Amino acid sequence: MKFKFYKIAALVASVALIASGSMYQASAATQTIRLYISADTNIQDLWVKTLIPEFNKTNPDYKVDVTFDRNGANDAQTLAKILASKGTGRDSGIDLIDGGIVTTLGKAGLLYRSNTGSTPNLKDVPYALVKNGSGGIPYRASTVLLAYNSKNVKNPPKTLADVLAWAKANPGKFTYNAPAGGGSGRSFVQTVLDSALPKTDVKTLQTVASKEAQAGWSKGWEILRSLNKVTYGQNGTYPTNNAATLDLLAKGLVDLAPVWSDQIASAIKAGTMPKDIKYYGITTPALTGGPAYLGIPSASKNRDAARVLVNWVLTPAAQNLIVSGSLNGIPVIAPAKLDPTVAASISSLDIASLRAPYLAVNDFDMKAAWAIEVPGK
């Protein structure tokens, strides 16, 4: 019995020692930025393999601890944690977030609002993007483009109306994924809906929750329903997510489909997509795209350190890496500020001209309504 007691005492002492040791470390000269990534693995790679090592070269006093939550599987708990930390004044364990929940946090007023005073490099980012973030800091963008199989399609359609006509002329060769499953299909659906809406209503849906403006979707649903007979499968079914669309494209089952700019560029680079697949942007209206936001929770303990990292990510050096690295992202600063060779690769994409997606509330409603209005009708 006595022996056991000693064992427990030793255990407690060693735990205490380790705990005090780590506390001592945290209060040393090095500052820790706890980065929470709620995204796909390509974003994890961007931070862990590209941005953080480069950041540490110029800022050796900062240590970045990454927590990765694949595809935001734990978003609800993370939101709850941040909300609770705001309520109780206790540390949430997160200093910087990269993920879709940033806009939700911003709307709920849970983000520290950065300005050009605290984050000087924000001056290079288009003001409209910064304003839309409501506290979230735009740091890269991606947009939805059309990918086509150049073996079978010689003159890809250039406008939305042409795309719809092409789909009808080539039954079974066009598709888009269910909006609930992925952003590329969602963007196509929103673009079709927008094409049948007055410009003011589109603006409304991008900025405020509005059931009145949503009523105008009925015409767009009709257009989308008319595609049921001509999209892949020709029975009113659609691929489940972004990856399923890319899969159909790679297997040659469809010749034309909306895809994410970064995903298609990475896939072609990695060789998982045949070289015959090319991609481009359409016009009148363009498919939507938009920035990805970083957020500093207002209850963050190390917000000053987080601000240093954010400011660095907005420098031309970091933006170069976002564009030229494995991610193939779109910069949030003017291409003229980038390395000329890097800038040349994205000459046709300009962050300022990207058509914004709907506000989250309207976006959720759109996804829910699509499932009622379109598939299998």
Added chain:
Amino acid sequence: MPTSKEVTSQENLVVPKTARFSWLGLVMALPPVLVITCFVGIPILIAAGLSLGFTGGPNRVIALIGQEIHPKNHWWGTLDGYKSVFKDPRFFGDLKLTLSVTLVSTVVVIVMALGMAIYRRIRGGKLATVLVSLSLVPLFVPVVISAFAIKTFYDGTGFMKTLFSQFGIDFPTLTMTSSAIAIGTIWTSLPFAILMISSGLQSIPDALIESAQDAGASFFRIVHTIMIPLAFVPIIIATTFTAIGIMGSFTIPYFLGANQPAMLGVEIPNFFSSYNRPQQSVVMAFVIFGAASLVAIFYVWANLRSAKQSGRI
């Protein structure tokens, strides 16, 4: 004076029954009870609260973030959440698909498992053992792998399509249909049912079957009056577990089903995250919970019946 109560069993043997309170027994039973209470029981209560419009306390964050939340307007809550789900044009299609896939797959699984088990019991031999062992292979394949395999097997460039096109036949693309969901759920549920039913049949004494054969009973007579009644409880267990498993399945219908109607296992997370309607998703979960409880009643009834027959209660 005896310290323990004496009870008389059916065989008229006197067995002492100790009804002494045991701390050790309680301590051993406590962990699972605590785990179930904390991690299953309490969340169910919280979810039930949300479905009835209790938006305070632990539901505060979800109610703040979610859309189309119907807060309570009586002391006991509100049924508006339930009404909004029942009014949703998707819901009955989803429910119909869920129940019909469950029914069809369960019937097919049990019939096939029975056939396999009876073959093994009556004919026996090496071949039967090999077949039963082979049929258990899907048990060791993760569902997500099998779902993807079935998808690539039946899709537009799949094996079936390629094979048939060699002979100029256009085999239908089965992915994105309810048939594909049924194929997938049967594939994944079959091994457990075979395992359960076949072990149930194996435990029937040879003497019973042989004496029936000697008395001139036909094959169907033996199956019908001896084998099925004696393996009744394992068959019911296999049926209920298969049905409940299929009813709540996610991976197979997610990979193989159409966008709409979707099985509730897919629609519930859709409502929860993609449509940001947590209250509706919780309501749907309670509907499927109710359906699964109906199936579970069979299980309880079968167990009670067998307990009564063997004189345990």
